[in-house]
Amino acid sequence: MVRVIEVNELTKRYGHTVAVDALTFTVRPGRVTGFLGPNGSGKSTTLRILLGLCAATSGTALIDGRPFRTRGVALRHVGALLSADDVHPSRTARAHLAALARANGLARGRVDEVLRDVGLAEVAKRRVGTFSLGMKQRLGIAVALLGDPPVLLFDEPVNGLDPEGVRWARELFRGLAAEGRTVFVSSHLMSEMENTADHLVVIADGTLVADEPLADFAARAGGGLEEAFMKLTGDRVRYRAGEVR
Amino acid sequence: MSLVTHTPVPRPPRRAGSPDRARRRDLVGAEWIKFWSLRSTPVTLGVLAVLYPYFAWRAGRGEYRSWPNYTPPMRDAFDAGHTAFPGPTWFLMMVGTGTIGALTVAGEHAGGLIRTTFTAVPARGRVVLAKAAVLTKVMTALGLVVAVGSYQLSQAALGDRVPHHAITEPDALRAVAATTLLLPLCALVGMALAAVIRATAGSVFAVCAVFVLLPAGLRSTGGQEWLDPVVNAQPWYAWGRLTGMGNGHIVGSVPSFTAAWTAMAAWPVAAVAVAVVALRVRDV
Structure with missing residues (x-):
């Protein structure tokens, strides 16, 4: 299906640990879908499997109806930011982007365009190792935007961004969705999701808790998103402070 | 759920070709940018390009000075190849170039760059082949500069005392090619x-x-003849055999030229195969 992310009965085991357990959900175009879950609930693992970086133990994860690794180059179809640290610290921002653009056969001018779009044009020749976390997040977003793809995945993209940056990212994601793209954003910041997402996929312990409009999910606890999230995932948190399990 | 009109998403212009295929020229171009955009790489290559011709010149100068004291059998055993390419100093070259090769992949794993790379180009095997192509190009060029430079400088350092061997002689060409x-x-x-x-x-x-x-470890097991082919297939020994130009008496087992060339060809082919498989099958 065009621009649709389909995860079907997806399971990933590491030894005896089940990171993702028979997970099924669909992410549709034209809206921002938030991907919520406590730390260690399997969000990043799911995204990595979607992007062909990890092999699933069983089940399928498709984008545009295809497993990711059946593509030769991908930036024009799927853009992704997994971690701000997925860079080489000794390379400049421009060289990092130039290599990715070149590999995908994108026009060289695209590099300067995305650097401007994310606000890094002035530091393009600085080595990435000197960047703050927020600047590295912007660079990661620039990578995702490089091929102007119809499907975008972001893993905790607003970590480390300043308030202006958080607002910018929120408007960017909403704008991308309004253009008809599929935007899938993971986060554990409830307030941020409340302002950004139209639809939610919520997981805990690697299993699906909810796949519904944000308003419906928030209404479940009668209060806001945070209350609903705590109510539905509270007993399935893997890492909790002040407690020996 | 809201109804949304799906406006067509504009795509940036692509130079040519099918939109999905990883093209070799583009992948090699990308790895070329990555290779040269790390400051330490050109510095290391530059140091090696100067250091080894200097070693060769120094070795040639040593022969020039010692020549009057050499007995006739020693003069007869003079080896122009091993003077230009003094074996022990070349362990450093092997470790240095091996490290540069290792860093092209280890550098991707150190942060998480490998995930960005494979998210942009899911055809992992082709990424590895592009890396191998860039390493082969750069290192062969450096190898040629160092080999020719070292040989010619060592010859020049021999002065008028020691018999010369032009680089065009078959033995000299073999030594330069192997290096x-x-x-x-x-x-x-x-x-x-x-x-x-x-x-x-x-x-x-x-x-x-x-x-x-x-x-070193294999050689020290001396006396176990069944190990000889393994020892002789080690790059340092195979290369040492091919750079030898002397006619002195050889002690112990040495590979034939054919065996040495075969080893020199087999190592890189096996290495690329291992790298492709290792990066294709594992989670990153």
Whole structure:
């Protein structure tokens, strides 16, 4: 299906640990879908499997109806930011982007365009190792935007961004969705999701808790998103402070 | 659920070709940018390009000075190849080029760059082949510069005392060719070791182990003749055989030229195969 992310009965085991357990959900175009879950609930693992970086133990994860690794180059179809640290610290921002653009056969001018779009044009020749976390997040977003793809995945993209940056990212994601793209954003910041997402996929312990409009999910606890999230995932948190399990 | 009109998403212009296929020229171009955009790489290559011709000149000068004291059998055993390419100093070259090769892959694993790379180009095997192509190009060029430069400088340093061998003589050409090819061999083996080991420190140690400790350890098991083919297939020994130009008496087992060339060809081919498989099958 065009621009649709389909995860079907997806399971990933590491030894005896089940990171993702028979997970099924669909992410549709034209809206921002938030991907919520406590730390260690399997969000990043799911995204990595979607992007062909990890092999699933069983089940399928498709984008545009295809497993990711059946593509030769991908930036024009799927853009992704997994971690701000997925860079080489000794390379400049421009060289990092130039290599990715070149590999995908994108026009060289695209590099300067995305650097401007994310606000890094002035530091393009600085080595990435000197960047703050927020600047590295912007660079990661620039990578995702490089091929102007119809499907975008972001893993905790607003970590480390300043308030202006958080607002910018929120408007960017909403704008991308309004253009008809599929935007899938993971986060554990409830307030941020409340302002950004139209639809939610919520997981805990690697299993699906909810796949519904944000308003419906928030209404479940009668209060806001945070209350609903705590109510539905509270007993399935893997890492909790002040407690020996 | 809201109804949304799906406006067509504009695409940036692509130069040519099918939109999905990873093109070799583009992938090699990308790896070329990555290779040269790390400051330490050109510095290291520059140092090696100057250092080894200097070693060769110094060795030639040593022969020039000692020549009057050499007995006739010693003069007869003079080896222009091993003067231009003094074996022990070349362990450092092998470790240096092997490390550069290792860093092209270990550097991707050190942060998480490998995930960005494979998210942009899911055809992992082709990424590895592009890396190998860049390493082969750069290292063969450096190898040629170092080999020719070293040989000519060592000849020049011999002065008028020691018999000369022009670089166009078959033995000299063999020594220069083997030395040229030793550099890409080492870089590709380094790349393969890093593809398996991933961690930077571990990969560099493995480079040292394979190029220095392994041949030394194997040789010290002396007397076990069944090990000779394994010993002779080590890059340092195979290369040492091919750079030998003397007619002195050889002690112990040495490979034939054919066996030495076969080893020189087999190492890089096996290395690329290992790197492709290691990076294709594992989670990153």
